[in-house]
Amino acid sequence: MAAKANAGVLHIEDDKFRYTLREMKRSSGLYLMMTPFFILFAIFTFVPVVMSLPIGFTNFNMVQAPHFIGLNNFYALFLEDEVFLKAVQNTLIFAVVTGPISYILCFLLAWLINEMPGALKTVFTFIFYAPSLTGNIFTTWQLIFSGDTYGIANAYLMNLGITKGAIQWLTDANYIFGVVIVVQLWMSLGAGFLSLRAGLQGIPRDRYEAAAVEGVKNRMQELLMVTVPAMGPQMLFAAVMQIVASFTAGDVGRTLTAFPSTDYAAHTIMTHAFDYGTIRYEMGYASAICFVLFGVMLIANWGIKKLLGRYLD
Amino acid sequence: MRVRKSRKKYGGSRGGDIAIFILLLLVGLFELFPIYLSVIQSIKPSQELFLFPPKMYVIAPTGQNFVDLLNTASNMWVPFSRYIFNSMLVAVVVTVCQIFFCSFAAYALSKGKFPGQKALNKTIEVALLFTSSVMFIMQYMVMATLGFIDTYLAITLPYIASPMGLFLMRQFMGQIPDAIIEAAKLDGAGHFRTCWQVVMPNVKPAIMTLMIFAFQGAWQVTGYSFIYSEELKPLPTVMANISSAGIARAGVAAASAVVTMIPPIVIFLICQSNVMETMAQSGLKD
Known part of the structure; x- marks a missing residue:
């Protein structure tokens, strides 16, 4: 990690950021290839797992909007x-x-x-x-x-x-x-x-x-x-x-x-x-x-x- | 890359071999028994179905149950062929999409180098836990929000992005020497062409294995509570309906079970020689 080697030196952090951006741009083909899988993965696996906690804090019957009830369900x-x-x-x-x-x-x-x-x-x-x-x-x-x-x-x-x-x-x-x-x-x-x-x-x-x-x-x-x-x-x-x-x-x-x-x-x-x-x-x-x-x-x-x-x- | 078929044993005796064979045979009989039972029940005439005690063999085999299956099922709201079509459609779309999407993503994760790669690799390994059977209720909410309920989308889309499919493909592609990919790049091929023309032809065993897992999973999709319209329901729902009619329909229920289990068995037998080669790479490193 850059932070470890050059803690506090701002322009190096900045370079690191720009380097990452450049790397991401260079790899755009790879990101494109992963897109179909990860869009479906996000919708059907990631969102369902992550959303279970916030929805668990609500009273929700699919007809009316969810209504926050804190820890009551738990x-x-x-x-x-x-x-x-x-x-x-x-x-x-x-x-x-x-x-x-x-x-x-x-x-x-x-x-x-x-x-x-x-x-x-x-x-x-x-x-x-x-x-x-x-x-x-x-x-x-x-x-x-x-x-x-x-x-x-x-x-x-x-x-x-x-x-x-x-x-x-x-x-x-x-x-x-x-x-x-x-x-x-x-x-x-x-x-x-x-x-x-x-x-x-x-x-x-x-x-x-x-x-x-x-x-x-x-x-x-x-x-x-x-x-x-x-x-x-x-x-x-x-x-x-x-x-x-x-x-x-x-x-x-x-x-x-x-x-x-x-x-x-x-x-x-x-x-x-x-x-x-x-x-x-x-x-x-x-x-x-x-x-x-x-x-x-x-x-x-x-x-x-x-x-x-x-x-x- | 062929896996060795046999190896001379160093430890172990002849007597031990026979004992192991007998043990495996007993477990094998236990595993096969319910399947054997459905097969013989499906070809028993009705008078034999109600013998006491039930016979483990058939005296006068008949195809009547299969004829009855077609008739009963066709007397429901939609013809039997429609259920078969629905299941085939789901299985083929899921299998084809899963193979392509997993292969492309696995290529990027195993052969590419890009920011975020480590996080994605780790995510996939944890996501192996969250199969569609666990996600079911939460997926229902997502699909209701997106308006997918009661459409074909609800019984195909959730099963395509399988973490296990991507994981197996990634492990297998990891074995392909980087030199091949470098050579393709020197020839001017981009990532997509390298994956399509160089890597994918070399991972045929993994593709065949994914085909088994994807087909088998999609073929079992019941669409329960995702699908209300009778004409969109897949085959396993018919099977469940007939079985729930109880003893009166025992023969027909067995016939529907037999019809349902044939396609995945055929796919497995076609692809099975490739499975061992792929699964050898399935190891999970901590």
């Missing part, structure tokens, strides 16, 4: 809205359970696939990625966990004599959370998984040769001494992908169980925002909810980078 959220507290609790439990499990699954499965011969690698990668690829197919789980005797789970459990009557998987508050976790884990092998698969495939062979010379004998040692240290960047990318997936889970619960679910058992911050934003049109309140979610995700992201950074660098 007070209401944390002090009065019991459903929100339940949603926060669910989201955190959900993130703490599915986040690490799905992350470990992504890594373990990617690693195990990499131990297989060539053609099998391709086949297994396709099979494991298929649920992410087909997306909306998770509604098929409705068939498996249907509450009547036509539900696959019920039919088989009853036929084998394990349960007596049909279990209401999707409406009994005792089962809802478990079912949603199973479905979420089922579809958790997404872009993060592909990134890890590719990273493993790209580790240079001579690292393994060198390790073998130094006395690394079995798979476990190979994994810990050679593979993991070479995979830092991919592991970080996969962690970010799993954070997003586990904090924004909501669609699965909302689609499979009734909305709102019994005792709000599958209610997450996302479903709560969905409720206020698209059903009640209390946009100020919905924005406040989104702002809390964005904050939690940024903190989780920062925490994961600190945690992984310590072990990987």
Whole structure:
């Protein structure tokens, strides 16, 4: 920085400014190339994230102009809205359970696939990625966990004599959370998984040769001494992908169980925002909810980078 | 730049290989089961759909559910083909625009040098967190302000500027030697021509990978609460409507699920050999 080297010398600061302007002019072609992407990015990602705080300070129903009410929405959220507290609790439990499990699954499965011969690698990668690829197919789980005797789970459990009557998987508050976790884990092998698969495939062979010379004998040692240290960047990318997936889970619960679910058992911050934003049109309140979610995700992201950074660098 | 297909193992035994194979097979069956289930349900005649306990195979396969799907869906307000057209339109526009916009921006961010570059690079890495599923409510407000609600714009524009698309493209372009770009510049090519004629032909694997992610994402767009007019709704909304009719429509619902999952699978199978090459560059450095 110029300020560091020549603090207080005004004309140098001025030169620096003019230099920047000249550089910007010289790069006008590059700016032009970025324009289409960044205009859409600004409208659909940047503005929505940044505006969630100011709109969260208002009462806004999309018809009348927003009306400033200070911190009232946030007070209401944390002090009065019991459903929100339940949603926060669910989201955190959900993130703490599915986040690490799905992350470990992504890594373990990617690693195990990499131990297989060539053609099998391709086949297994396709099979494991298929649920992410087909997306909306998770509604098929409705068939498996249907509450009547036509539900696959019920039919088989009853036929084998394990349960007596049909279990209401999707409406009994005792089962809802478990079912949603199973479905979420089922579809958790997404872009993060592909990134890890590719990273493993790209580790240079001579690292393994060198390790073998130094006395690394079995798979476990190979994994810990050679593979993991070479995979830092991919592991970080996969962690970010799993954070997003586990904090924004909501669609699965909302689609499979009734909305709102019994005792709000599958209610997450996302479903709560969905409720206020698209059903009640209390946009100020919905924005406040989104702002809390964005904050939690940024903190989780920062925490994961600190945690992984310590072990990987 | 080809990724090596196989490598001789140093650690590990034959027995271990077999154990791993069996484990992967079990997980694979779990992953495939719901997909297999939709496929067999879709070709079961109605009497087989209501057997107890439900059979995991089909005795007399039939195409009737697919015929019924066309009829039921066409008895709704708009013909079934209209939903397919809507989804195809969204998927193609999003995929094509995403590939071009991400490539141009990625070229500038990875090969250019300009004031503000660091800040933009950092922004993109943080923005990986904010996918359209998180932004949904806030995007609704923005689009209502701009008057996009209930137009095709509402189900295409938000999905084009994907931070993940730009990120993957930037990582991949970073691997291209600067010498190639210098050579193009000496020949008098500007930034745009360098990107178009020199860089983009060299990042085909990344383009194919983006194609999978973009298509798959856009194909799943439901347009829920962004679109009210029936004739503008994409395919997944029909699927959801039929599934919500419950057990009576089980066969037809399965048929609609099967129809919906075919296009992304086809795209993946066409592009899959390129995915590993691109994702190898996906690493995030802190």
